[in-house]
Amino acid sequence: MGSAFIESVRRDMRLRGYSYATEKTYLTWIKRFIYFCGKQHPADVPLDEITNYLSHLAADRHVSVNTQKLALNALVYLYQKFLKIEIGDLGFKLASRQRYIPTVLSPNEVKLILEKLKGRNKLIVQLLYGSGLRVNECLRLSIMDIDLEKGALTVRDGKARKDRMTILSPSLSSELKSFISAARKIQLQDNLQNVGPSLPPALRRKMPNAYRHPGWAYIFPASSLCNHPLDGTLCRHHLHQTVVRKFLKQAVNAAGIVNKRVTCHAFRHSFATTMLAGGADIRTVQELLGHNSVKTTQIYTHVLGKHYAGSVSPLDHIC
Numbered sequence: 396m397g398s399a400f401i402e403s404v405r406r407d408m409r410l411r412g413y414s415y416a417t418e419k420t421y422l423t424w425i426k427r428f429i430y431f432c433g434k435q436h437p438a439d440v441p442l443d444e445i446t447n448y449l450s451h452l453a454a455d456r457h458v459s460v461n462t463q464k465l466a467l468n469a470l471v472y473l474y475q476k477f478l479k480i481e482i483g484d485l486g487f488k489l490a491s492r493q494r495y496i497p498t499v500l501s502p503n504e505v506k507l508i509l510e511k512l513k514g515r516n517k518l519i520v521q522l523l524y525g526s527g528l529r530v531n532e533c534l535r536l537s538i539m540d541i542d543l544e545k546g547a548l549t550v551r552d553g554k555a556r557k558d559r560m561t562i563l564s565p566s567l568s569s570e571l572k573s574f575i576s577a578a579r580k581i582q583l584q585d586n587l588q589n590v591g592p593s594l595p596p597a598l599r600r601k602m603p604n605a606y607r608h609p610g611w612a613y614i615f616p617a618s619s620l621c622n623h624p625l626d627g628t629l630c631r632h633h634l635h636q637t638v639v640r641k642f643l644k645q646a647v648n649a650a651g652i653v654n655k656r657v658t659c660h661a662f663r664h665s666f667a668t669t670m671l672a673g674g675a676d677i678r679t680v681q682e683l684l685g686h687n688s689v690k691t692t693q694i695y696t697h698v699l700g701k702h703y704a705g706s707v708s709p710l711d712h713i714c
Contacts, residue, residue, distance in 0.1 A: 400436070401426065407477050414552070415624055424469035438478055445470050446485050497664040498655050499698050505665060507650040508643075508657070515615065516642045518570055522548075523659060525564040527666035527684050530659035534633045537592070538575050539610030543568050550685065559685045574614050582612040585620070585631055592616070593623050593630040606630070667695045 401422060408418045425437075431448050432440045445467075452458045452466060474480045500508075505524055509517055522533050532550045540549045541563070548563045585591055591606025592613050598605055605611055613633040623630050639659055647657045655661070663684070670680050681692040 404473070404477055408472075409625070411476070420465060421469040421472055424466045425473050428466070428470060428473075437473060438480065442474075442480075442482050442485070445474075445482065496698060497694065498657065498661045499668045499695075500652075500655070500657065500661055500665040502669060504650070504652055504655075505662070507652065508646050511646040511649040512642070515574070516639075516646075518567065518574065519615065519639055520643065520646075520662060521564070521567055523662035524666055525567065526561045527663050527670075528561070529663060530636050530639055534613075534615050534636065534639070536614045537610060538578060538612050538614065541571055541575065541614070543571065557685060559682065561683045561685075571614070578612040578614055578616060579609055581616050581631070582607075582609065590620060590629050590631065593621075593632045596623070596626045596628070599628070664695070664698075667692065668698050671695055 404425060405418060405422060408421065413421070428445075428448055429435070429437065431451065432444055448470075449463055449467060452463055458466075471482065474482045509520060512520060519533055522528055522536075523530065526533075526548050528548075528550065535551070536548065540551060542549070543563070546563045546565055548561050550559050550561060552558065582591060586607050592611050594605055594611060602608075613631070615634040617632045617634055620629055620631050622628065636659070643657070643659060667680055667684060670683070671677065677689060677692055677696070680695070681689050684692060686692050
C-alpha cells in the first residue's frame with residue numbers, strides 16, 4: 396500500500412476532528428494491519444483477517460488487552476467510517492485479564508515526593524494530585540482554564556474529547572498567579588514575532604488573532620518554538636510529557652520510594668482514593684475524574700478495601 400492511501404486516511408481523520416494523538420495511533424495500527432495482510436488494500440482483504448490479526452496480537456505478540464482494544468478501534472474506524480464497509484459481529488473476544496488494581500500513593504508518600512521538587516516541577520505534581528488530572532491535561536492548561544476565585548480548573552478536550560471542571564486547591568493560588576504572569580510575558584514576547592501558543596488550525600482560521608489573547612497562553616509553555624504538527628505553523632507548544640516523567644523519576648528515587656512503580660498517573664489514582672477515603676460521594680469523584688461510567692471509578696473502592704467509599708464497619712462506632 397502506498398503513502399497516498401495513508402494520506403487520504405489522515406485527511407479523513409482530520410476532517411472528523413480526531414486528536415493528533417489518536418491520528419498517530421490509528422495510523423500506526425492501520426499500517427501494521429496492512430503489512431500483516433501482505434500490503435493488500437484493506438477493501439480487498441477478507442473481513443475475517445481482522446479477527447486473525449487481533450488474535451495474532453494476543454497469541455504471538457503478547458500485547459495487553461488495552462493494546463488489543465486500540466488496534467480494534469483503529470480497524471473499526473478504517474472499515475466502517477473511512478471505507479464505509481460494515482464489519483458486523485466479528486465473533487472476536489478480547490483476551491481476558493485479571494482485575495487491575497492501580498498504584499496508589501499515601502498522602503505521606505506524596506509529601507515525600509513533593510519535598511524533592513520545587514518551582515514548576517512541584518506545581519505540576521501538585522496539580523496532578525490536587526485536581527486529579529492526567530499529565531497531558533495538566534500540561535495543556537492555559538490561562539483561561541484557571542479560576543482562582545471559584546477554586547476550579549476547566550479541563551478542555553480531555554479523554555474522549557470531553558470538557559469538565561475539577562477542583563483547584565486554594566493553596567496553589569499564589570504560585571499559579573506567578574506562573575500566569577510568566578506565561579503572559581512569554582506570549583507577549585512571541586507576539587512580537589507574530590507567533591503564539593499552538594492552536595488548532597480551524598481555530599486559527601476562525602479567530603486569526605486568537606494567539607494574541609491572554610487566555611490561550613499555556614501555563615507550562617515549552618522552552619522553544621516549534622512547527623505545528625498539523626500545518627507547520629511556527630508556534631510555542633506546551634511542555635512535553637517526557638520532561639515530567641524524567642524529573643518525577645528522579646524525585647521518587649530521592650524520596651526513597653522503591654516498593655511502588657510511581658508514574659504521573661499514580662497521582663490521579665491517589666487523588667481518587669484519598670477523596671473516597673475522606674467520604675466523598677463516588678458520583679462526585681466520577682465527575683471530577685471525567686469517567687463515563689461509575690464502574691470505572693469503582694475500582695478505587697477496591698483499592699480502599701471497602702465495597703463503598705466511606706463505608707466503615709458498624710463495630711467501629713462502638714469500639
